[in-house]
Amino acid sequence: MEAKHLLEKYSEFKEVSITGRYLSYSSIVNYIENLPSYFIIQTEGKSVLGEKIYSIEFGNGPKKILMWSQMHGNESTTTKAVLDLLNFIAIDENDDFKNRTLEDCTIKIILVLNPDGLKNYTRVNANEVDLNRDATNQSQPESKILRKVFQEFKPHYCLNLHDQRTIFSAGSVNKPATVSFLAPAYNEAREVNTVREKAMQLIVGMSNYLQAVIPNQVGRYDDGFNINCVGDYFQAQNVPTILFEAGHYYEDYEREVTRKYIFLSLFSVVSQIISATYKDLDRKEYEKIPENDKLFNDIIIRNAEIEGEIKDVAIQYKEVLEEGKFYLMPIIEAIGDLNNxxxxxxxxxxxxxxxxxxxxxxxxxxxxxxxxxxxxxxSIFLTNS
Ligand SMILES: [Zn+2]
Incomplete structure (x- = not known):
């Protein structure tokens, strides 16, 4: 189904009980526990602070897809999009996507790998370790859970789901990188083998699909190699792995608009895996997706007189959790000539x-x-800041 048509139907399957940047883990657990019985729910282990970490598995097909969200606890957009995907499958009546997914694929999802980080609204886990720099060290219980699931499930594709900051542009132009992708490198030389090529082709397919709804707002993340990053590690284990980064959309600080585009990306990647159409795509198109640049600030005040001189001021929102309440705190980021x-x-x-x-x-x-x-x-700020 075309992206525009799917967006028109979006309100029919959006999970409206879970919204915003700071999510309630108990609401997510409650959601999981009420899924139809063909979704198999398992407790895979516990976080540093003893929170249960869940997986959801469905389908009986040969193509195995593993995805995990919120390994960075403050990156919640993809978790919301995964809920929308689960709803889409659960309520889908007139489209064949559900049946084909259940027949052709087995999908396993670790929804919120870092629940302590979710609760504290931190990137890191409760031991202050970045789980995406712990792939080979395996020093944290959450890292061990992901590795165990990877080894037992034996996926053919991995989807590593994240959020990126508002600073990213899709190339060196005045367009935010609303969604970015990366086919991580598997070695220092950043070579392309058939495994990485599959990830690149799937990304080309998703990027093409999204152009109809967010033209020129899809970026490509930098592919510097680090074997301690989970995506690089899994790619090196010969499983095509894709990094998803949910980014900024105009005035969408709640990331409820970007959420839709992540849902569309997930729909696209699963559809391509089912149909195998990605194999016809030219991976050289991947290089043509603009590489992310860091050209944005949340607010720029231009041509202001400051101590007798005319300057520009850049302001960046800091995401803050204070007494259980999330808000955006405006901070002075830069002062000077900010024409670039x-x-x-x-x-x-x-x-x-x-x-x-x-x-x-x-x-x-x-x-x-x-x-x-x-x-x-x-007054220039968002109403909640
Ligand atoms: Zn992240």
């Missing part, structure tokens, strides 16, 4: 005098409470 950068939101100060928190001498890193231009308060 783009703001997701921009304001021309027209040479007016800029003060932040009532002071003229601005410092990088400070939290912004109030902005004035010629003593007039301006």
């Amino acid at each position: 950068r783009f703001g997701h939101k921009e304001l021309n100060a027209e040479n007016k005098v800029l003060r932040i928190n009532s002071v003229k001498n601005l410092e990088i890193g400070i939290k912004i409470e109030k902005i004035t231009l010629n003593n007039e308060i301006i």
